[in-house]
Amino acid sequence: MERFERVYEEHRDAVRAYVRRRAPEPLVEDVVSDVFVVCLRRIDDVPRNALPWLYGVARKTLANERRKRRDVPLAPELSYEPEPVGDLKLAGAFAALSDADREILRLVAWEGLSLRDAARVLDCSPVAARVRYHRAKTRLRARLDAASSFRPEPKGATR
Amino acid sequence: MTSDVIARLADANPVPGPAPAARRRPRYLLVLAAAALLVPAAYAADRVLGISNEGTSVPTSDVLPGDSQLDEALQEMQVGATMQLLGTVDGVRIYAARNAGGHICLAIDHVAATYEKGVLCDLNDPGFPSSGQQVLTFPGRLQGIAADGVASVAFVDAQGNVLDSTPVTDNLFASGTRIGLGVAAYVEALDASGTLLAKQKLPGR
Numbered sequence: 001m002e003r004f005e006r007v008y009e010e011h012r013d014a015v016r017a018y019v020r021r022r023a024p025e026p027l028v029e030d031v032v033s034d035v036f037v038v039c040l041r042r043i044d045d046v047p048r049n050a051l052p053w054l055y056g057v058a059r060k061t062l063a064n065e066r067r068k069r070r071d072v073p074l075a076p077e078l079s080y081e082p083e084p085v086g087d088l089k090l091a092g093a094f095a096a097l098s099d100a101d102r103e104i105l106r107l108v109a110w111e112g113l114s115l116r117d118a119a120r121v122l123d124c125s126p127v128a129a130r131v132r133y134h135r136a137k138t139r140l141r142a143r144l145d146a147a148s149s150f151r152p153e154p155k156g157a158t159r
Numbered sequence: 160m161t162s163d164v165i166a167r168l169a170d171a172n173p174v175p176g177p178a179p180a181a182r183r184r185p186r187y188l189l190v191l192a193a194a195a196l197l198v199p200a201a202y203a204a205d206r207v208l209g210i211s212n213e214g215t216s217v218p219t220s221d222v223l224p225g226d227s228q229l230d231e232a233l234q235e236m237q238v239g240a241t242m243q244l245l246g247t248v249d250g251v252r253i254y255a256a257r258n259a260g261g262h263i264c265l266a267i268d269h270v271a272a273t274y275e276k277g278v279l280c281d282l283n284d285p286g287f288p289s290s291g292q293q294v295l296t297f298p299g300r301l302q303g304i305a306a307d308g309v310a311s312v313a314f315v316d317a318q319g320n321v322l323d324s325t326p327v328t329d330n331l332f333a334s335g336t337r338i339g340l341g342v343a344a345y346v347e348a349l350d351a352s353g354t355l356l357a358k359q360k361l362p363g364r
Contacts, residue, residue: 005282017174017175020173020174021172021173021174029299029337033277037229037231037232040232040235041231041232041235082173082174083173084168084171084172084173085171085172085173086170086171087167087170087171090167090168090171091171094168105165105168108165109165109166109168109169109172110168110169110172110174112169137164137165140164140168141164144164
């Protein structure tokens with residue numbers, strides 16, 4: 001129990017931030033709670049570097065939550081995801097990426113994880129995470145470049 | 160310069176990283192729809208829970224039927240074979256017990272909504288009920304138990320604004336308002352004349 005308490009106190013805020021970056025506010029408390037229930041039950045399986053493990057649990061919990069609520073009328077809007085703020089062009093380019101691309105980029109840019117830790121969250125090899133990351137980054141850059149090169153037609157100039 | 164893309168994305172983080180968890184927090188454990196642990200305070204020897212409302216004994220296995228995660232959490236928290244059903248407030252059933260370590264643990268069952276169920280123990284020393292710990296509540300919602308003499312409880316933010324308050328009856332309270340974790344900074348216990356009896360920092364603040 002002491003170990004669980006340490007893990008909980010040390011990582012609760014980070015886990016909550018992780019969830020808030022991916023889910024609407026009404027879901028956050030429930031998902032965070034679920035993550036720590038799993039942590040409590042599996043405390044012997046939690047590695048010393050607990051945070052990527054907790055993020056991995058949160059990721060699966062969010063996926064389960066979305067699945068569970070998909071068919072529930074009046075359920076919170078689960079397609080909603082917090083988007084990058086203060087940079088509309090970036091937000092647009094980011095939103096156009098696939099779920100997998102967005103997730104690896106979020107893990108690195110928002111959670112500040114190394115690719116090795118990101119691999120733990122995604123349950124893949126470090127090599128696979130590195131490949132995913134570089135491809136996602138390239139695609140984001142390409143979308144940003146495409147957005148930058150777009151010039152709207154001047155209006156009101158026709159005769 | 161792809162690293163610029165990542166730096167730009169990092170700058171646009173909608174939820175900037177939390178502060179390091181170095182500061183001392185109230186010693187609660189919050190698990191699922193909420194769970195915490197508590198160390199025994201100086202409580203009357205003839206009262207298991209240290210409050211007037213001692214409730215009626217029920218098997219722990221009946222407390223949160225059908226919710227295996229919470230049921231297992233109760234086992235992990237070493238809650239014994241029975242808990243005390245203290246009563247029902249607005250459809251919220253409130254249970255309490257001291258676990259094997261002497262901590263008071265709380266369980267709440269709201270039959271209408273899955274996520275209104277929860278378990279909580281308190282690890283404070285001294286814990287509930289004591290002069291500094293007059294209330295044992297879930298940190299995201301005012302639901303729990305209060306010491307004798309507490310007539311109402313309130314969530315307040317760091318600036319002292321009242322976010323939610325609810326009366327206490329037979330040591331029990333349950334507000335239907337969900338404030339959410341980390342929003343309220345303190346829970347206040349007040350007597351019947353509105354005098355502040357205790358102001359407790361909430362976990363996560």
